[in-house]
Amino acid sequence: MxxxxxxxxxxxxxxxxxxxxxxxxxxxxxxxxxxxxxxxxxxxxxxxxxxxxxxxxxxxxxxxxxxxxxxxxxxxxxxxxxxxxxxxxxxxxxxxHQRASTSRRRLRVATPPTFGRDLLVPHLPAFSERHPDIELELMPSIPYLDITAPGWDVEIRFGDGAFDGVLSERLTDDTVFPVASPAYLARVRFDTPADMLRRGVLLRCPLEPWGPWMRAAREHTGTGDVDEPTQGHRLMDLGMLMEAALNGQGVALVRRSLAWRYLQAGRLIPLFAIEARPTSAYYLCSPRGVDDDGSRAAFGAWLHEVCRAAQGASVARDA
CATH class of the missing domain: 1.10.10.10 (Winged helix-like DNA-binding domain superfamily/Winged helix DNA-binding domain)
Structure with a gap:
């Protein structure tokens, strides 16, 4: 039968x-x-x-x-x-279907040191909680020297967005503004932007030129210099630039997406209500023609949220 x-x-x-x-x-x-x-x-x-x-x-x-x-x-x-x-x-x-899975996905992320330290690392626990099956491997890159560690799956790049050979999507869209530490402001008080440009120590970094902010300040006040400062130490990394400002060495030009922790803690104080659009931003890049197992998309969606939150962080301004 x-x-x-x-x-x-x-x-x-x-x-x-x-x-x-x-x-x-x-x-x-x-x-x-x-x-x-x-x-x-x-x-x-x-x-x-x-x-x-x-x-x-x-x-x-x-x-x-x-x-x-x-x-x-x-x-x-x-x-x-x-x-x-x-x-x-x-x-x-x-x-x-309930057997414990031993497969974990690893995503190798190349990132500039400052972006990795001030945005990625503080939020890693939140990423792990949302995506416990994805392990991130953070690899440093150096924007100023155009050096990137090999073998990355996604890369955070700093620039104008014109990158050859990769797919890119903009991560940040914040403005730049001058900040100083409370200790520095206790020694040197600025009443106007022109006063700051004349008497302040302007910390210099080629990745964050003063030109855009100086032009914005002149549009607001009708006065002021528009030339890049030519004296003082040059710091070739945005993290070193903020560290110099934190140590009371002068006034730095920063963006909220990187300085949000120091601004919220009151370790850096914004000066004046003038902000300017910078010439560069951070972009999330991935190689062309490479299949995604879902980890790139998951990381990208999460990182966009982190950047939006950092750019929107509210802080009190110096009067």
């Missing part, structure tokens, strides 16, 4: 989507947006939307509708999701 035959799921009458498409639909519906779903699934928001669209095309029905705040399931989508949640729940509870 032969055993009863069950219809094959691969038969001509079945249209079964992949679990990746089902998980994209479930996460987007539950979290209410493709962006939030992308963080959970460690893929881009665009990839989530494409998977949902492919599922809708396969089934011939609309599963999600867009709202002013994100997305929400349609009536048919809610009914379908009830079945999807049951199926995914059964798969999740399978003993075979």
């Amino acid at each position: 032969t055993s009863p035959r069950h219809p094959s799921p691969d038969g001509p009458h079945h249209r079964l989507p992949s679990t990746a498409h089902l998980r994209a639909l479930e996460a987007a519906a539950r979290l209410g947006s493709f962006e939030r779903a992308s963080h959970e699934l460690a893929i881009t928001a665009s990839a989530v939307a494409k998977r949902v669209a492919a599922l809708e095309s396969l089934l011939g029905v609309k599963m999600l509708s867009r709202t002013g705040r994100g997305v929400e399931p349609t009536a048919i989508g809610r009914e379908y999701l009830e079945q999807v949640n049951v199926a995914l729940g059964l798969l999740t509870r399978s003993a075979y």
Whole structure:
């Protein structure tokens, strides 16, 4: 006696989507947006939307509708999701799927030292909490000398965004402004920008020229020098520039994305309500034509959040 035959799921009458498409639909519906779903699934928001669209095309029905705040399931989508949640729940509870995974993804990140120290490292615990299966390996690069450690998967670059041979996306869009330590300001008090330019020690760094801020100050006040300072030590690294200011050696030009910790702690005090658009920014770069296992997209989405938070950090200004 032969055993009863069950219809094959691969038969001509079945249209079964992949679990990746089902998980994209479930996460987007539950979290209410493709962006939030992308963080959970460690893929881009665009990839989530494409998977949902492919599922809708396969089934011939609309599963999600867009709202002013994100997305929400349609009536048919809610009914379908009830079945999807049951199926995914059964798969999740399978003993075979509950075995501890030993596979971990490693992402090698090349970063300028100051960006790595002041933005990446302080937030590493938050990244590990969100993506426990991804290990970051931070490798130093030197923007001024155009030196990068070999073998990187993603690289943070400082410049104008015109980088050959890589895909790049802008990370920072903050302004620059002068700061000094409380100890320095106790010795030298500035009442106006022109006063600071005349009597202050302007710390110099070729990566953060004074020209943009001087032009902005002259537009605001109608007076002031627009030439780069020509005297004093030159510091070839933004971290050394901030360290000199922290030690009361003069006035430094900084951006909030790097100096946010020192500004919030009151160790550096902003001078005047004048800010300028710098000539350079930080960019996240990746090699062309290389497949991503999801770790690059996950790191990029997280790093954009970190940069936005650092740029928006509020501090009290010096009167």
